[in-house]
Amino acid sequence: xxxxxxxxxxxxxxxxxxxxxxxxxxxxxxxxxxxxxxxxxxxxxxxxxxxxxxxxxxxxxxxxxxxxxxxxxxxxxxxxxxxxxxxxxxxxxxxxxxxxxxxxxxxxxxxxxxxxxxxxxxxxxxxxxxxxxxxxxxxxxxxxxxxxxxxxxxxxxxxxxxxxxxxxxxxxxxxxxxxxxxxxxxxxxxxxxxxxxxxxxxxxxxxxxxxxxxxxxxxxxxxxxxxxxxxxxxxxxxxxxxxxxxxxxxxxxxxxxxxxxxxxxxxxxxxxxxxxxxxxxxxxxxxxxxxxxxxxxxxxxxxxxxxxxxxxxxxxxxx
Amino acid sequence: xxxxxxxxxxxxxxxxxxxxxxxxxxxxxxxxxxxxxxxxxxxxxxxxxxxxxxxxxxxxxxxxxxxxxxxxxxxxxxxxxxxxxxxxxxxxxxxxxxxxxxxxxxxxxxxxxxxxxxxxxxxxxxxxxxxxxxxxxxxxxxxxxxxxxxxxxxxxxxxxxxxxxxxxxxxxxxxxxxxxxxxxxxxxxxxxxxxxxxxxxxxxxxxxxxxxxxxxxxxxxxxxxxxxxxxxxxxxxxxxxxxxxxxxxxxxxxxxxxxxxxxxxxxxxxxxxxxxxxxxxxxxxxxxxxxxxxxxxxxxxxxxxxxxxxxxxxxxxxxxxxxxxxxxxxxxxxxxxxxxxxxxxxxxxxxxxxxxxxxxxxxxxxxxxxxxxxxxxxxxxxxxxxxxxxxxxxxxxxxxxxxxxxxxxxxxxxxxxxxxxxxxxxxxxxxxxxxxxxxxxxxxxxxxxxxxxxxxxxxxxxxxxxxxxxxxxxxxxxxxxxxxxxxxxxxxxxxxxxxx
Numbered sequence: 001x002x003x004x005x006x007x008x009x010x011x012x013x014x015x016x017x018x019x020x021x022x023x024x025x026x027x028x029x030x031x032x033x034x035x036x037x038x039x040x041x042x043x044x045x046x047x048x049x050x051x052x053x054x055x056x057x058x059x060x061x062x063x064x065x066x067x068x069x070x071x072x073x074x075x076x077x078x079x080x081x082x083x084x085x086x087x088x089x090x091x092x093x094x095x096x097x098x099x100x101x102x103x104x105x106x107x108x109x110x111x112x113x114x115x116x117x118x119x120x121x122x123x124x125x126x127x128x129x130x131x132x133x134x135x136x137x138x139x140x141x142x143x144x145x146x147x148x149x150x151x152x153x154x155x156x157x158x159x160x161x162x163x164x165x166x167x168x169x170x171x172x173x174x175x176x177x178x179x180x181x182x183x184x185x186x187x188x189x190x191x192x193x194x195x196x197x198x199x200x201x202x203x204x205x206x207x208x209x210x211x212x213x214x215x216x217x218x219x220x221x222x223x224x225x226x227x228x229x230x231x232x233x234x235x236x237x238x239x240x241x242x243x244x245x246x247x248x249x250x251x252x253x254x255x256x257x258x259x260x261x262x263x264x265x266x267x268x269x270x271x272x273x274x275x276x277x278x279x280x281x282x283x284x285x286x287x288x289x290x291x292x293x294x295x296x297x298x299x300x301x302x303x304x305x306x307x308x309x310x311x312x313x314x315x316x317x318x319x
Numbered sequence: 320x321x322x323x324x325x326x327x328x329x330x331x332x333x334x335x336x337x338x339x340x341x342x343x344x345x346x347x348x349x350x351x352x353x354x355x356x357x358x359x360x361x362x363x364x365x366x367x368x369x370x371x372x373x374x375x376x377x378x379x380x381x382x383x384x385x386x387x388x389x390x391x392x393x394x395x396x397x398x399x400x401x402x403x404x405x406x407x408x409x410x411x412x413x414x415x416x417x418x419x420x421x422x423x424x425x426x427x428x429x430x431x432x433x434x435x436x437x438x439x440x441x442x443x444x445x446x447x448x449x450x451x452x453x454x455x456x457x458x459x460x461x462x463x464x465x466x467x468x469x470x471x472x473x474x475x476x477x478x479x480x481x482x483x484x485x486x487x488x489x490x491x492x493x494x495x496x497x498x499x500x501x502x503x504x505x506x507x508x509x510x511x512x513x514x515x516x517x518x519x520x521x522x523x524x525x526x527x528x529x530x531x532x533x534x535x536x537x538x539x540x541x542x543x544x545x546x547x548x549x550x551x552x553x554x555x556x557x558x559x560x561x562x563x564x565x566x567x568x569x570x571x572x573x574x575x576x577x578x579x580x581x582x583x584x585x586x587x588x589x590x591x592x593x594x595x596x597x598x599x600x601x602x603x604x605x606x607x608x609x610x611x612x613x614x615x616x617x618x619x620x621x622x623x624x625x626x627x628x629x630x631x632x633x634x635x636x637x638x639x640x641x642x643x644x645x646x647x648x649x650x651x652x653x654x655x656x657x658x659x660x661x662x663x664x665x666x667x668x669x670x671x672x673x674x675x676x677x678x679x680x681x682x683x684x685x686x687x688x689x690x691x692x693x694x695x696x697x698x699x700x701x702x703x704x705x706x707x708x709x710x711x712x713x714x715x716x717x718x719x720x721x722x723x724x725x726x727x728x729x730x731x732x733x734x735x736x737x738x739x740x741x742x743x744x745x746x747x748x749x750x751x752x753x754x755x756x757x758x759x760x761x762x763x764x765x766x767x768x769x770x771x772x773x774x775x776x777x778x779x780x781x782x783x784x785x786x787x788x789x790x791x792x793x794x795x796x797x798x799x800x801x802x803x804x805x806x807x808x809x810x811x812x813x814x815x816x817x818x819x
Contacts, residue, residue, distance in 0.1 A: 203661035
């Protein structure tokens, strides 16, 4: 009995990880209002949430791939490719938006499907396979733009990237909407049960009549589609075609999911932790900018703080 | 040989809320095989962990060779001449036999070069002395369970132990491999090594042990000398019941209509024209040595293996070579022999594990789970199978083996099966929970389910099966009815000996 209660406590603490993160975020916000008096406003938080939304949406996809025991490094390049083809496809004209959207959707589907085929049918390790798609897509982007992409986004896409609904940025609304949807799917549906089972014990899932391959393929395609959505939002926000837009989305989305309490080995984790994880990453970046820390210093501080957060979570988890 | 080399005196070990060992004394003579029996939770593992240096007793004394000692760590135990062969294999798959045996105590020459040839030679001589053959350079991943165990024993013997602890050494072995292990153990006794032998299998203990110490609920229930050994007596001491009560009385069973028909099933190199039937309310046991095709048949029936020749019929419907999902819909269930590896999702609750094969039935048309109904059904099964847990939200990994097996049964009973295949129904489960599993199986047959049982435990095979099919090299070589089945007949058939 003693054994049980101890283990149960440990089990509950695992789901506590998002709460620890929330507490850390609140402490950070408090610290900011003390360090830079008057800087803390609702609008500032909303702006950070808009900046976090692209990473946040990507991290949702990444979280599902991690959940089924995989990893997706190609999300950043998917963003870049969608950005470039969205701008060239739409030619800054609203009339070409539907065709451009279809093109982007097609790109996302192809990347996701390619990852799925490589991982499932060629048995390539997810890390390597998605790294390959990354490199190939990067190459395509360089060749296609000849190294110098030009153009700007269609007004509709711009509106999505910059507009607000009752003061809340559209991109934030889309992000949280997708998060709520994913949460409902994972929490309440058979699909969610199956995804957790496949990640938690693939052999057990298979022997229970679950089709692992379909689910894993679906996870990679979902991740690519989330990256596509993020790419469209970023295109609207930045209004340029750029070869540097991929940023560090692959690594940062992984970090967001893991900080949020999702297990890298699969089978465990939720949605809200990932949402908080993404917000945390952006908040950290914004605060370091506000404190006037140089780009180089930012990287060092960012790394150290993420390390500290994860260390705290591990310590609290232990007993 | 009456000299008591090891004495554990008045050992008490308390954990918060539970007394694992209460004033237990055990003494082991030099060169004897001393068995330690008891149900799970009786205190066997705690006692062994104290002896192995993993735990410190709260009270009591350990004497080795008359000297009072403190065993502070597993390494300390090794240095004091206590070898430990654990129940679960602790070998590193990617290394070879000799690398595993000498792990952490490599023979090293000049410049830190390992002396491979010397180590291999040492393994060869030690294994030959005990009458088995190990290939020192073979990777462990290529060895079967019995060979791996020999590697573990060789490793434990490296420290020239005076005491060797064997924890459930036969749990994963087939009958012929068990015989081989016994030879090794007896050989060690000849050399004056004291063996502490822990096992659930009472027949083995009666065959092998010189003395038996019985533990019950953390207390010493008694010590039996070889002459006094008797299965009924042992069971009574362990659980307070007699052996006839262990297996349900199935002499009055009247099987009903035919549920499963396997006809000329052939998978080249694995199965050769296997045919049999299973009727409602019947338990058909598939026996034989390990890997003779029993599991292949079970997996083929469950849709996990493709077959090109032959036919499988469930309730007169011919099964196409579709997958597992289709078989489940057709009412075929398979409780795996490997609960942890391919049965349970460890980090999930009893509830979610229980409903994993019935998600479609427990959800509406858009896949939204009907959790109320799920909870109700899971609760019913938890009650009827008597799963002991704080709630249905308890994680599967935190349950005892018996309760985990009941969760697996819950998952498969939820599909309302017609044919239930149970592979090793009581592997790693203590005798109390075993009896409860046997009762459940018996009751399921009364409800009209046909049960196909695979087991390497011969007593279980005889005790439960209405008909026993013996496999040898992918064929059924013998069918034995309940009134003609004996251990001897099974062994003969299982070794490929035909009799008239």
